[in-house]
Amino acid sequence: MDASYSVMINELQDRQSRDKNVIFFNVPESNNDADDISAVNDVLSKIGASVATSQIVRLGKTGPKPRPIKIICNAKSDVGLILKSKNKLRNIPGLNNVHITADWTSSQRSFYNCLRGQLSTRKNNGETNLYIGYVKGVPTILQKN
Template sequence: MTCLPAADQSMVESEKSALDVNVEVLNPKETSLLQTALITDEGVLERDVGVLKTEISKLPVVLDELERVRTKLDALQVEVTSSKMPLASNGKSQQPPLTQSNAEASNVVLQVIIERQKRNCNLMLFNLKSESSEDPTFTADISTLLNDVCGRNIPISKASRFGKPNCNGCRPVKITLVNHGDVGFLLKNRSKFSGKKIYIESDLTPAQLEHLNKIKEELRLRRDRGEDNLFIKYINGIPSIAAKNQGQPPPPP
């Protein structure tokens, strides 16, 4: 065993004595509170690790989807270009090199797809009166609300408030569901939340939101011109204006 110089040995003993004093200062109540805090932190860490594992497990699916889209885009580009190009002397289409504009267009499409993929498990809740998203039970409270209203277990990986408050002082809430199938289920059953004055919408990308706003503006203008039988209809998740048949009940909100 290596012997420390007297000065260093004295310093080590001093630090050890100070540590012993600090430990002795903790009474049983403080020790219990410390243990509770450690257990709580451990639970939060385990939950965050679970969420991270869930998100990581989705990556192969996203990458496969992007690869399929890229392949389809390449094939579509070749098909369109071939149909527009004149035939060469040997009877075959002359294939031009990939232009910068075509490459930029492909990148824009891929970015839109990636953005929609990132949001496909998200929903927006409006007019939800509850505690701050900093509250430890915030996510659990929202999950309980969804379960009570829909009668089905709907796990949530995370929830957070953002944006500006509405006239009732409530900021929008974005929730991320564990299962993508629950997104469609909640959208189909969102009318059940009308009694609580809570509104559920998809988490739209900027491009989708811009398109929806144009559809709403067109609907408003046409109704002002007397076309009262129109409403917004979603086909494969894409909004468009449709006309109600005579005597047909209005669509759910």
């Protein structure tokens, strides 16, 4: 098998294994797993996303900043509901610094960061009304009408 096919298959398998996951950032850390579960459920209820989760895990080593929390949902549709509702966090006092993202692979993260760089360059060159939107699930630079 060609190496590029192997890389592509590994990427697809990695994406498939992550498609039921979301990552929460800046959720205050505690020493008790029950507190993490309670905090996640509190965030979910406040954004109006009543979804069932199968696992909640802190990622990485303990440090000065709160570690991200990976939430594994029971269904892929639950992830979509959470991601559609995440912007409500901006208006909730005490939770406006919490961020929610999909669990992306490293290649997806690097593609998005490259796209953000292109967006910044285009805005610095005078183009206006640009933003990153999703076309059929793929992040793309779009222009507001």
